Amino acid sequence: MRLLLIHTGGTIGMAATPQGFAPQAGVLEDALQRLGAEGRCPAGVTLRPLERLIDSAEATPEDWNRLTRLLAEAQGAFDGIVVTHGTDTLAFSAAALCLSLRGLAMPVVLTGSMLPLTVEGSDGWDNLADALRAAQTATPGVWVQFAGKLLHGARVRKAHSSFADAFAGAEDATPPLTPADSFAPALLSPQRVAIHSVAPGGCIELLDFAAQHCDGIVLRCYGSGTAPDTPQMRAALRRAAERQVPVVAVSQSPEGGVSLGTYAAGGVLREGGVIDGRDMTPEMAYAKLHHALSAHAEFEARRAFLATPVCGEMHTG
Numbered sequence: 001m002r003l004l005l006i007h008t009g010g011t012i013g014m015a016a017t018p019q020g021f022a023p024q025a026g027v028l029e030d031a032l033q034r035l036g037a038e039g040r041c042p043a044g045v046t047l048r049p050l051e052r053l054i055d056s057a058e059a060t061p062e063d064w065n066r067l068t069r070l071l072a073e074a075q076g077a078f079d080g081i082v083v084t085h086g087t088d089t090l091a092f093s094a095a096a097l098c099l100s101l102r103g104l105a106m107p108v109v110l111t112g113s114m115l116p117l118t119v120e121g122s123d124g125w126d127n128l129a130d131a132l133r134a135a136q137t138a139t140p141g142v143w144v145q146f147a148g149k150l151l152h153g154a155r156v157r158k159a160h161s162s163f164a165d166a167f168a169g170a171e172d173a174t175p176p177l178t179p180a181d182s183f184a185p186a187l188l189s190p191q192r193v194a195i196h197s198v199a200p201g202g203c204i205e206l207l208d209f210a211a212q213h214c215d216g217i218v219l220r221c222y223g224s225g226t227a228p229d230t231p232q233m234r235a236a237l238r239r240a241a242e243r244q245v246p247v248v249a250v251s252q253s254p255e256g257g258v259s260l261g262t263y264a265a266g267g268v269l270r271e272g273g274v275i276d277g278r279d280m281t282p283e284m285a286y287a288k289l290h291h292a293l294s295a296h297a298e299f300e301a302r303r304a305f306l307a308t309p310v311c312g313e314m315h316t317g
Contacts, residue, residue: 001136003045004078005032006070008063009053010086012113012124021116023053028084031117031128040129042136046078056086061188061290064096071101071108072185080135083110084128087158087166090144094153096188096287098142098311103183107138110153111145114164123147123164141311144169154313157254157281170255170279191215191293193286197252198222204232211240216289217247218282219274225249225258226265237272244299246292248285248306250277257314275306278314288313 007013007028015024028047035041048070054063067083074081085093094110101108111131113124131145142153144167151169159168194210197220210217217240221227240247249269251258257279260266277285292302309316 001042001079002077003042003132003135004074004081005045005047005132006067006081006083007047007049007053008067008083008085009050010056010084010090010112011116012084012111012122012128013049013053014116015118016116024118027117031125035125035129035132041132045132054086056088056090059086059089059093061096061191064093064100064287065187067093067097068100068185068187071097071104072183075104075106075183078106080106080138081108082128082131082135083108085110085112087112087114091157091167091281091283092287094142094144094156095281095284095313096290098154098284098313099287099291100186100188101142101183102186102311104142105140105183107135107140107143108153109134109138109143109145109150114162114166152312154284154311155281157283159254168254170281186291186295188290189294191290193218193289193293195220195282195286198227200228202228204228204230204236208232208236208239211236211243211245211247214245215293216245218277218285218289219247219249219269220252220282221249221258221266221269223251223253223258224256224262224266225251225260225269225276226263227269229265229268233268234272237268237274241273246275246289246299246302246306247273248275248277248280248289250280250282250285255279275303277306278316280314284313 013027014021115122117124144151146167147165155170192214193216195218
């Protein structure tokens with residue numbers, strides 16, 4: 001099979017320096033040779049490091065565009081692709097690519113590591129070998145391979161900051177949808193999207209500021225979709241509605257999602273026009289807002305897109 005390995009940066013390709021771990025040239029080349037000698041990597045994998053590596057903590061939607069273009073250009077030339085990525089924002093990138101690459105007729109598998117390949121006992125060896133295998137066998141779509149698990153990219157989140165088993169997916173995650181008959185990569189335009197978490201006695205002025213200055217807001221609510229019903233909350237949501245700023249509610253709980261009609265305490269959100277994000281992850285809601293704002297000019301079209309499952313990112317029931 002024709003496999004492509006795109007190295008975007010991240011811990012997996014680093015080495016120790018007096019200043020701490022830093023990117024080092026040749027790490028992935030050496031890794032492919034070693035895995036090949038061990039029989040864990042097929043021959044002829046094409047390696048393409050990005051000209052400018054991405055520091056995962058500094059990744060932006062423009063980096064998602066760069067990846068989207070590279071992956072779209074590879075369709076037809078390769079049967080599967082592995083993307084090495086820093087773990088801090090890997091879940092955001094996976095979510096964004098699920099949306100931008102809908103209909104791509106091959107698997108794209110993101111992976112990384114918690115320890116560099118240059119460090120003894122690195123988890124990167126197994127992750128890379130597993131990802132190369134998944135790129136040959138998985139169904140078309142965007143996946144995350146980590147710690148022996150193949151996770152649907154639209155439903156994945158980073159669950160631990162230091163364990164090798166760092167990523168989790170929704171327990172009832174659905175597989176990617178069947179590829180479309182035609183494929184057209186979706187690129188993003190610059191947008192200002194904020195994530196705001198409700199908290200007991202929290203500063204609602206921050207939400208109000210976002211309603212005044214941002215193009216979209218992810219609102220991380222309590223439990224199944226409740227929030228403080230205060231004059232300040234109502235004013236902030238009213239301002240967002242007046243400016244036609246879509247607000248998407250997701251849960252602070254890692255499983256279960258929101259259902260805005262469940263509790264009376266969620267009435268302030270329903271009445272404020274907040275969109276029910278159901279069981280979308282915050283990472284997916286953030287990426288989907290960027291896509292909604294970039295692809296649709298009309299407010300109602302944006303709302304409809306955000307409320308509709310498009311790549312297996314949420315359930316409708």
